[in-house]
Amino acid sequence: METASSENKSVEFMKTLPGDDVRQIMWRYSDRYDLQMVVQSARSVARGVVARLVADGARNTHDWTDSKSKLLDGFDQVGLTQLFMDPEDGGFIAGPKNLALALVAFELSWVDGGAATCSLASNLALSPIHEKGTPEQRHTYMSRCVPPLPGEERTIWRGAFALTEPLPYVGVDTGILSGKMRVVEWEEGKEPILHVEKRGRFITNMGFADFVTAAVDSDDDRIKGSAMVILEKDDPGTFDRGATTLKLVHQLSSTSDPILSLRVPASRIIGGYTVKDGVIIPNFSHGDVIESVFRRTRVPVAIMTSAKLMSAIEPVIRYQRTRFRGGSASTPGTPRYEQGLQQKDDAVQRLVDIWATAEAGTSFGFAAVRLLDEFDPVEREKDRILAERGISGGRAQMKLFKELEKGALEYLSLQQLPEGERDAARFQELAGDTLVQFLITDSLANIYCPATKLWNTGYGATMMREAVSLMGGYGITEDCPGFLCQKWSDAQLEATYEGPEAVQRRQISITMTNELFLAQFRIWITELRQLAAQRAGTGATILANAMELWLWTLGYLQKSRDADGKALYHPQRHGAVFPFVDSLCWLLASREQILDLLELAAKGPDNPVVAEGLEGFTNFFSDLCHLQAARAAGEVVRICSELVYGYQFVMESSDEETFRSLRNRVESSFAGSRLAKDRAAMAVSKVMIPEALDYP
Amino acid sequence: MNGGFHIVVCGSIVPDPLQTLAPVDGPTGPALKNEMMLPSVLDPWAGHSLYEAANLAKNIPGSKVWLVSLGPKAKLQQLMMSIAQKVTFELVVLDGPAGGFTDSFEVAAALAGAIDKIPGLDRSRLLLFGGCASASRDAGVTMQMVGEQLGITEQFLGVDELKVQDNGSFRILERIEGGQYQVSECSGAPAVLGWATGNLPEPPNNPQIGMMNMRTVMPALQKAVPAPVGVGGVSYLGVELPSQRRETRIVKDMSADDIAAEIVAWIKG
Numbered sequence: 001m002e003t004a005s006s007e008n009k010s011v012e013f014m015k016t017l018p019g020d021d022v023r024q025i026m027w028r029y030s031d032r033y034d035l036q037m038v039v040q041s042a043r044s045v046a047r048g049v050v051a052r053l054v055a056d057g058a059r060n061t062h063d064w065t066d067s068k069s070k071l072l073d074g075f076d077q078v079g080l081t082q083l084f085m086d087p088e089d090g091g092f093i094a095g096p097k098n099l100a101l102a103l104v105a106f107e108l109s110w111v112d113g114g115a116a117t118c119s120l121a122s123n124l125a126l127s128p129i130h131e132k133g134t135p136e137q138r139h140t141y142m143s144r145c146v147p148p149l150p151g152e153e154r155t156i157w158r159g160a161f162a163l164t165e166p167l168p169y170v171g172v173d174t175g176i177l178s179g180k181m182r183v184v185e186w187e188e189g190k191e192p193i194l195h196v197e198k199r200g201r202f203i204t205n206m207g208f209a210d211f212v213t214a215a216v217d218s219d220d221d222r223i224k225g226s227a228m229v230i231l232e233k234d235d236p237g238t239f240d241r242g243a244t245t246l247k248l249v250h251q252l253s254s255t256s257d258p259i260l261s262l263r264v265p266a267s268r269i270i271g272g273y274t275v276k277d278g279v280i281i282p283n284f285s286h287g288d289v290i291e292s293v294f295r296r297t298r299v300p301v302a303i304m305t306s307a308k309l310m311s312a313i314e315p316v317i318r319y320q321r322t323r324f325r326g327g328s329a330s331t332p333g334t335p336r337y338e339q340g341l342q343q344k345d346d347a348v349q350r351l352v353d354i355w356a357t358a359e360a361g362t363s364f365g366f367a368a369v370r371l372l373d374e375f376d377p378v379e380r381e382k383d384r385i386l387a388e389r390g391i392s393g394g395r396a397q398m399k400l401f402k403e404l405e406k407g408a409l410e411y412l413s414l415q416q417l418p419e420g421e422r423d424a425a426r427f428q429e430l431a432g433d434t435l436v437q438f439l440i441t442d443s444l445a446n447i448y449c450p451a452t453k454l455w456n457t458g459y460g461a462t463m464m465r466e467a468v469s470l471m472g473g474y475g476i477t478e479d480c481p482g483f484l485c486q487k488w489s490d491a492q493l494e495a496t497y498e499g500p501e502a503v504q505r506r507q508i509s510i511t512m513t514n515e516l517f518l519a520q521f522r523i524w525i526t527e528l529r530q531l532a533a534q535r536a537g538t539g540a541t542i543l544a545n546a547m548e549l550w551l552w553t554l555g556y557l558q559k560s561r562d563a564d565g566k567a568l569y570h571p572q573r574h575g576a577v578f579p580f581v582d583s584l585c586w587l588l589a590s591r592e593q594i595l596d597l598l599e600l601a602a603k604g605p606d607n608p609v610v611a612e613g614l615e616g617f618t619n620f621f622s623d624l625c626h627l628q629a630a631r632a633a634g635e636v637v638r639i640c641s642e643l644v645y646g647y648q649f650v651m652e653s654s655d656e657e658t659f660r661s662l663r664n665r666v667e668s669s670f671a672g673s674r675l676a677k678d679r680a681a682m683a684v685s686k687v688m689i690p691e692a693l694d695y696p
Numbered sequence: 697m698n699g700g701f702h703i704v705v706c707g708s709i710v711p712d713p714l715q716t717l718a719p720v721d722g723p724t725g726p727a728l729k730n731e732m733m734l735p736s737v738l739d740p741w742a743g744h745s746l747y748e749a750a751n752l753a754k755n756i757p758g759s760k761v762w763l764v765s766l767g768p769k770a771k772l773q774q775l776m777m778s779i780a781q782k783v784t785f786e787l788v789v790l791d792g793p794a795g796g797f798t799d800s801f802e803v804a805a806a807l808a809g810a811i812d813k814i815p816g817l818d819r820s821r822l823l824l825f826g827g828c829a830s831a832s833r834d835a836g837v838t839m840q841m842v843g844e845q846l847g848i849t850e851q852f853l854g855v856d857e858l859k860v861q862d863n864g865s866f867r868i869l870e871r872i873e874g875g876q877y878q879v880s881e882c883s884g885a886p887a888v889l890g891w892a893t894g895n896l897p898e899p900p901n902n903p904q905i906g907m908m909n910m911r912t913v914m915p916a917l918q919k920a921v922p923a924p925v926g927v928g929g930v931s932y933l934g935v936e937l938p939s940q941r942r943e944t945r946i947v948k949d950m951s952a953d954d955i956a957a958e959i960v961a962w963i964k965g
Contacts, residue, residue, distance in 0.1 A: 020774055035908075040781065082903075609771060609774070613732075
């Protein structure tokens with residue numbers, strides 16, 4: 001059990017709000033100057049153009065206006081538009097850019113989520129081309145979307161991504177499309193000409209897009225399956241931008257329901273096609289494309305909601321402290337004047353909950369994008385190897401991966417052994433096997449991406465409401481500092497777009513039983529116990545105990561039936577499986593939060609700026625980790641108890657005994673977690689904040 | 697102008713003015729509370745001089761800009777992530793305090809020494825730029841002393857405009873009292889110009905410029921020379937925040953014209 005001191009007197013408190021130096025270490029980009037510059041650029045636009053637009057009421061219309069279009073100029077000017085591109089296409093960062101894009105999303109949504117969506121949507125349009133396009137397609141569209149250089153006579157192109165359709169199809173089930181394509185002209189030896197019909201719904205950037213990457217299905221025996229197709233505004237036919245969506249949130253992004261009916265050459269099929277027996281076979285179905293696209297683009301959305309929570313801290317502290325200033329009832333020097341509402345326990349304790357959620361969410365989201373940055377080259381290499389071996393099609397891949405899974409599990413097991421005790425040659429062999437490494441990373445990405453999207457946006461929206469409530473009546477006004485009410489309502493869209501919560505839960509419910517993921521999950525439990533032995537007060541023990549309870553409950557649910565004899569763990573049994581998915585997300589977010597704390601504690605002393613206040617920061621973040629671990633474990637205990645007991649009238653005694661023992665272990669490890677919260681609240685009441693917010 | 701100018705800009709960091717700046721007693725004298733941990737910005741007047749320098753260099757072929765900064769190098773590094781994206785320059789770093797509790801003469805000597813050692817600097821083409829004052833101290837004397845120590849006697853302060861004329865001479869607008877400008881003619885380099893706000897907006901960040909500057913910025917930070925200014929020689933009798941003055945008079949039913957008239961009278965003194 002961890003011990004925690006109740007002595008607050010000797011604790012070093014955090015002196016200032018954590019700045020860039022601290023975050024660069026925690027989120028692992030202190031050695032990436034390119035990313036640090038991107039952050040500064042995004043911040044200059046966010047707290048400049050974007051903040052001014054929101055303050056001037058630009059959100060009060062659904063339409064895409066001239067003033068809103070200044071956003072695009074702002075993005076172009078400071079390099080955000082070409083951030084997505086590789087250097088050969090006019091970009092300035094080589095290699096994977098998931099972390100870079102996530103940092104931009106963080107900075108923009110610090111002020112306004114819609115502005116972040118506007119920035120991300122252009123990348124989303126290009127993503128299908130980037131991920132699966134032919135080299136010609138990639139070069140053509142990437143270079144068109146780069147802002148012109150000085151003296152270059154060219155208009156920049158902007159794109160929109162069209163998947164969602166009017167009811168009843170896409171958005172409910174992305175496997176079914178009403179958008180169609182058929183061959184209208186196919187002269188011998190020439191490129192076939194297709195007619196593409198697509199009606200979109202909630203399509204972002206549609207108000208100004210020059211091209212659309214649209215998901216469509218075949219409506220012709222001469223085309224096999226589905227594909228994504230590039231449609232340009234000047235293609236023959238109808239390129240109707242459609243009615244503006246009357247959304248109440250994210251008004252700084254342009255959204256409408258386009259009607260597209262266009263003739264395009266078959267070379268616009270993303271990723272190209274082959275012709276076999278007179279049939280056009282797209283190299284990638286729309287499902288193949290969106291799988292690789294969404295895996296990446298969902299995570300920045302998750303980070304957006306957490307950024308907004310984080311952005312609420314400073315305005316709330318300022319509001320609380322200055323609440324009574326200016327009136328006749330308090331004079332300078334009195335606690336009422338100096339501390340305002342922060343004299344009251346409730347005000348700071350609730351703020352600490354918001355802060356802890358924000359930390360866990362950002363840690364989780366940034367861990368996911370770092371994972372994707374690692375994953376990108378491995379995935380490409382995997383594609384190359386499979387192509388080289390002539391393995392195509394889902395079934396053949398599955399068969400191969402099943403064979404390789406044993407090696408991947410062996411690698412994980414060897415990794416846990418001390419260097420002297422493991423078979424070094426075998427370990428090296430498995431470490432160098434791209435396919436083995438792909439399987440391991442893939443098993444994590446399949447959990448992390450949907451899980452961070454689900455938890456950060458869903459629970460983040462709930463906590464954003466808390467932030468609004470802490471501002472009193474001011475919170476629901478348009479001129480609330482930090483635009484908190486707008487951020488709260490925007491969070492609801494973030495929980496919905498790029499796959500609503502049910503889609504994420506469904507995916508996790510399938511991927512979380514992957515033995516490779518579970519093997520890593522078991523390793524994490526061991527690591528957390530080791531960590532708890534070395535460093536008290538992080539909540540690592542609570543988390544390890546809760547993870548054990550979760551793991552046992554998974555096994556129990558998989559083997560058990562309810563009182564009516566129906567299996568408990570079944571993908572369609574959402575009442576049982578989905579809450580269980582939620583409980584996993586709590587655990588993962590909490591673990592990543594602890595890992596970021598460790599990183600700061602390890603690397604902070606090397607940075608003279610951070611070193612000066614390091615103890616205060618690590619104390620505070622440790623307390624936040626501790627209380628968040630307790631909060632997460634509480635959720636896990638609640639959900640597991642409901643699932644284990646709730647479907648039975650009488651439970652087998654041996655199972656019940658085990659479950660109770662594990663649950664008791666979790667609960668008794670809560671010792672000291674509320675003291676941690678008290679300390680964190682005390683730190684919040686003492687921390688120095690700027691005199692004013694740095695945006696309108 | 698044959699060969700262009702060699703423009704050296706003296707400019708460093710100051711604590712972000714939005715922060716709460718409270719003086720405290722440090723081990724070596726007065727300091728700002730939590731100074732190291734507070735975010736910093738480029739000293740505003742020095743910033744204007746840097747943007748003017750870059751603009752001048754862009755318009756006069758063969759010119760080059762150096763930025764000489766005296767400040768804590770870790771904080772300068774953070775600042776460079778933004779400033780280095782705005783204009784092209786070569787950085788020279790002196791690692792020392794920048795909180796304002798330093799003696800201008802010491803600072804000037806350190807800056808002059810660093811400028812003197814810049815390889816390839818042509819003193820006959822030298823334009824020494826900086827802010828007319830610093831937001832951290834506002835003594836307004838450092839640039840003159842740097843100039844003196846480098847032997848540059850043509851000095852202009854509170855500059856808002858520098859025009860290079862066809863014959864290579866300068867026409868300079870300096871701020872003087874009463875909202876007026878003093879117009880001066882100068883035959884050419886070398887000269888010291890302590891800038892006020894100039895006429896240029898802050899350039900937007902440009903990552904291409906940033907990536908290019910980083911090739912020299914990071915090595916410059918790594919080989920920063922220690923500049924032990926502010927560690928002795930000056931004693932402070934007292935340090936305090938300026939007191940806030942708020943005089944509120946509540947008057948009801950006063951017409952807009954009367955309010956305006958009273959404000960005008962107050963402005964006129």
